[in-house]
Amino acid sequence: MNNLSIAHMLAQGSFWTSLLNGLGVTLIVSAISIVVAFILGVIFGVMRYSKVPVVSQIAAVYIEFLRNVPLLLLMFAFFLIGQMENLTAAIVAMSIFTGAVVAEVVRGGLNSIPKGQWEAARSQGMTYIQILRYIVLPQAVTKMIPPMVSQFVTAIKDSAFAFQLGVVELMNRGKIIQSQSTGVGQVLMTYAIVAGIYFIVNFILSILARKLQKKLSAGGGTIG
Amino acid sequence: MSGGFTQWFSNIQYMFSLQQWQYFFKNGFTGLLHGLLLTVEVSLLGLFFALILGIVFGVLATSQWKVARAVARVYVEFFQNTPLMLQAIFLTFGLPLIWPALVKVPLFMILVIALSMYHGAYISEAVRAGIQSIHRGQLEASLSQGMTYVQAMRYVVIPQALRVVLPPLTNQAVNLVKNTSVGVAIGAMELMYMTKQISDMTTGPAFLVAALLYFILCFPLATLARRLEDRAEVNN
Numbered sequence: 001m002n003n004l005s006i007a008h009m010l011a012q013g014s015f016w017t018s019l020l021n022g023l024g025v026t027l028i029v030s031a032i033s034i035v036v037a038f039i040l041g042v043i044f045g046v047m048r049y050s051k052v053p054v055v056s057q058i059a060a061v062y063i064e065f066l067r068n069v070p071l072l073l074l075m076f077a078f079f080l081i082g083q084m085e086n087l088t089a090a091i092v093a094m095s096i097f098t099g100a101v102v103a104e105v106v107r108g109g110l111n112s113i114p115k116g117q118w119e120a121a122r123s124q125g126m127t128y129i130q131i132l133r134y135i136v137l138p139q140a141v142t143k144m145i146p147p148m149v150s151q152f153v154t155a156i157k158d159s160a161f162a163f164q165l166g167v168v169e170l171m172n173r174g175k176i177i178q179s180q181s182t183g184v185g186q187v188l189m190t191y192a193i194v195a196g197i198y199f200i201v202n203f204i205l206s207i208l209a210r211k212l213q214k215k216l217s218a219g220g221g222t223i224g
Numbered sequence: 225m226s227g228g229f230t231q232w233f234s235n236i237q238y239m240f241s242l243q244q245w246q247y248f249f250k251n252g253f254t255g256l257l258h259g260l261l262l263t264v265e266v267s268l269l270g271l272f273f274a275l276i277l278g279i280v281f282g283v284l285a286t287s288q289w290k291v292a293r294a295v296a297r298v299y300v301e302f303f304q305n306t307p308l309m310l311q312a313i314f315l316t317f318g319l320p321l322i323w324p325a326l327v328k329v330p331l332f333m334i335l336v337i338a339l340s341m342y343h344g345a346y347i348s349e350a351v352r353a354g355i356q357s358i359h360r361g362q363l364e365a366s367l368s369q370g371m372t373y374v375q376a377m378r379y380v381v382i383p384q385a386l387r388v389v390l391p392p393l394t395n396q397a398v399n400l401v402k403n404t405s406v407g408v409a410i411g412a413m414e415l416m417y418m419t420k421q422i423s424d425m426t427t428g429p430a431f432l433v434a435a436l437l438y439f440i441l442c443f444p445l446a447t448l449a450r451r452l453e454d455r456a457e458v459n460n
Contacts, residue, residue: 070402070403070416073405153304160308160310164409171309195306198310199301202304202305
């Protein structure tokens with residue numbers, strides 16, 4: 001009987017469209033957040049790396065504060081204090097939270113470039129911006145890409161926190177389906193399928209990240 | 225539009241007004257401190273079990289035995305590629321459906337279990353990388369000296385591997401502390417849960433103070449992680 005009801009649930013088109021809609025929201029939230037986070041991360045990462053006192057300190061405050069509070073707290077804060085719509089609150093919180101992580105990745109990438117290159121480029125008469133733009137950033141990007149991709153996986157997982165604000169993403173869709181389920185079998189099967197969808201998406205991304213890392217570390221061994 | 229902004233701004237002013245702060249310190253602050261205490265307990269227990277899982281699966285991942293490597297791989301991939309939120313909710317509301325005895329486990333322990341399995345997966349990857357950073361020859365040399373596998377690990381490989389393992393491990397500790405906030409979804413009365421409860425009455429102060437408390441917990445750990453990373457970088 002139980003098996004029958006599970007098969008019945010899986011045979012329904014609405015079950016799958018509901019979950020895929022949820023996955024769509026999950027992916028949109030993660031994608032917007034990671035793009036905004038990338039922009040914020042490059043800006044604050046370069047600011048943090050710079051030797052200009054106030055600029056570097058502003059970036060330090062941004063990075064340190066956001067890296068050391070939970071994402072869930074930020075989401076609730078934008079939702080309840082910032083009085084934003086739940087979806088907006090989730091995206092804004094994820095963007096600035098992930099932005100701080102990316103800023104650290106950028107800083108790490110920039111730091112990995114030997115100081116001698118700065119001196120060499122400066123002796124050739126290049127300006128600060130030119131050195132950053134043509135010498136340092138292109139090399140640093142190679143080191144930044146793998147942690148950046150794995151941050152994307154993290155963003156997809158983190159977006160499940162938005163379910164706490166009532167955003168109807170994948171996790172929430174699963175919960176809604178479960179609330180209408182008729183038996184234990186259906187509830188458990190829904191858990192398994194939601195987990196499976198997250199797993200497939202993230203696993204593919206993880207494999208891409210690993211391949212990218214191998215490719216980059218093989219080709220990037222020319223300097224240092 | 226500007227009316228909307230005025231309304232928004234005056235709402236925020238109200239949320240952070242003096243009487244809200246007075247109300248918070250009278251009725252909410254001790255609640256937050258209780259939450260903080262549970263967050264610390266959950267973090268310490270979670271880190272302890274995550275370390276055990278991380279070491280066990282990290283060692284399995286580097287073993288000669290194919291089945292052991294496969295088991296470690298499945299563990300790591302599953303827990304790294306699904307959300308902690310989902311895992312915690314499954315442990316709390318899903319698993320008890322087929323394993324009723326689980327209902328008796330206190331919710332903070334469920335949170336500890338969820339956190340240690342999730343972060344254990346990340347730690348085991350760090351442990352694996354640490355072990356693999358040691359040249360195979362060292363293990364062979366130790367074995368040829370009559371050491372057992374366990375002895376070679378204990379006295380030769382692990383002490384060196386720690387240099388590689390410590391920076392990501394410390395980062396995981398920070399993430400684990402932040403992730404205790406998942407307790408709000410399952411009803412474990414840690415800091416985030418208490419903040420949410422108190423914010424029904426006084427929103428601004430509850431969130432601001434909670435953010436500060438989390439920051440105080442995480443900042444020293446995050447700074448330590450950065451130091452360790454910078455030192456590892458120099459040694460390379």
